[in-house]
Amino acid sequence: MTTTAKHLIGGRWTGEPERERHNPARPGEIAVRAPAGDESTVDRALAAADDARRAWAATPAPARGAILLDAADVLRSRHEEVATDLVQEEGKTLAEARGEVRRAIDVLRYFGAHGWQRTGESFPSGTPDTSVVTRPEPLGVAGLITPWNFPIAIPAWKLAPALVSGNTVVLKPAELTPASATHLAAALVAAGLPAGVLNVVHGEGSVVGAALAADERVRALSFTGSTEVGLRLHQVLSARRARVQLEMGGKxxxxxxxxxxxxxxxxxxxxxxxxxxxxxxxxxxxxxxxxxxxxxxxxxxxxxxxxxxxxxxxxxxxxxxxxxxxxxxxxxxxxxxxxxxxxxxxxxxxxxxxxxxxxxxxxxxxxxxxxxxxxxxxxxxxxxxxxxxxxxxxxxxxxxxxxxxxxxxxxxxxxxxxxxxxxxxxxxxxxxxxxxxLNVPFGGVKDSSSATFREQGPAAVDF
Structure with a gap:
């Protein structure tokens, strides 16, 4: 059965299917149909994220975490359907796909529980009658660009720490695997995530990803993909002092x-x-x-x-x-x-x-x-x-x-x-x-990483 993916912008599913993704095991069979976003689609998604960011940042962290926990339950109830779609669009074995969906569920639960742990630090002061405390604050709008090889786990481990930290998100999934990210977004919507907090734009990296990186509303960008593309994105984001996190190639x-x-x-x-x-x-x-x-x-x-x-x-x-x-x-x-x-x-x-x-x-x-x-x-x-x-x-x-x-x-x-x-x-x-x-920092050195912020665990929340 063919799955249809759509953009998620400002709480609405939108976009007519323009692209077809065929089952890699059965190339004659269409697995997913998806829209192809452009710069105007990205602009609308960023506008929605920007409009939602203040209210979401003001939402208590435990309440933000509760939505992630509920989304994990929704995804768990759809486990087999999501795993089957993952197999048909990416090609993994069913056992591997089930394991990956399970990973996404666990990631949502881990960061959902983190909502009760968001605290600052207290420091002694050299000034009498003075206390010094720090308070972690969200960056604003985060852009996420994810690859096809872990099409639900990687979006989950990027967006969950962003959301629980109070940021709003625009996610660009890989062109080859639009269905898995759509399932993840649908679980969050079903769990009550407010409109505009998470937005999903499908399309080519050279169009959608480039538009995300170039827009000054994006204050943090997390990318997993090739070293060549990652280093170009790093230059663009660093030029405006935006925060960037890269996970790139390996040998x-x-x-x-x-x-x-x-x-x-x-x-x-x-x-x-x-x-x-x-x-x-x-x-x-x-x-x-x-x-x-x-x-x-x-x-x-x-x-x-x-x-x-x-x-x-x-x-x-x-x-x-x-x-x-x-x-x-x-x-x-x-x-x-x-x-x-x-x-x-x-x-x-x-x-x-x-x-x-x-x-x-x-x-x-x-x-x-x-x-x-x-x-x-x-x-x-x-x-x-x-x-x-x-x-x-x-x-x-x-x-x-x-x-x-x-x-x-x-x-x-x-x-x-x-x-x-x-x-x-x-x-x-x-x-x-x-x-x-999933609770330990992940990342590389040399041309495998930006060597700045790690993914997963508390390091992801720091980013």
């Missing part, structure tokens, strides 16, 4: 040492590389192995890759969904072909079957090969050599990106050393590079 590495159990390490790497079809900014895409474990690990990783069975996310037995679009599939295949040209071998996968790309393991890769340097954003992982721990750490850090990094070892001292010296915002030991608890 996440895992270092597997000789003392690691090769089978266990392969399960960890496979989960990080092939889960979610490898379409996560935190996905493992390069693995450095020391000599004593390299052969056994590679054999185990190839076996683990076979456990990921690509197919329609709603079909029984599917353990990995399709690539999100034909453009992304072409990018993935071009990366594999370029790796071959540079001397790599394909240990498994590497060839598409319609919109499906099997879990792909590349060997014979050198650190200066393109596939070891550039983000692929698909189920493709390269296995590379490292002489020892010291060289492995240096290779992990030798990247323009620094989002997540992983280590597989039984050595506690090396685990602590790696955590202290890996140049990444998130460091995992004996865990997949993907995934993070």
């Amino acid at each position: 996440n590495a895992c270092l597997v040492l000789d003392d690691a159990d090769p089978a266990a390490a392969a399960r960890i790497v496979a989960a990080g590389a092939f889960g979610l079809t490898g379409q996560a900014c935190t996905a493992t895409s390069r693995v450095y192995c020391t000599p004593g474990v390299r052969e056994a690990f590679t054999e185990a990783l190839v076996k683990e890759a076979a456990r990921f069975s690509p197919g329609d996310g709603l079909a029984a037995g599917t353990t990995m969904g399709p690539v999100v679009s034909s453009d992304q599939l072409a990018t993935d295949l071009a990366a594999v072909e370029r790796a071959r040209e540079q001397g790599a071998s394909v240990a498994t996968g590497g060839r598409a079957d319609g919109p499906f790309l099997p879990a792909t393991v590349l060997t014979g890769v050198a650190h200066d090969h393109d596939v070891a340097r550039r983000e692929v954003f698909g189920p493709v992982v390269a296995v590379l050599p490292a002489a020892d721990y010291d060289e492995g750490l240096a290779l992990v850090n030798d990247s323009p990106y620094g989002l997540t990094a992983g280590l597989c070892t039984r050595d506690l001292a090396l685990a602590h050393h790696f955590a202290a010296h890996a140049e990444a915002g998130v460091v995992k030991v004996n865990r997949p590079t993907t995934g993070l608890d």
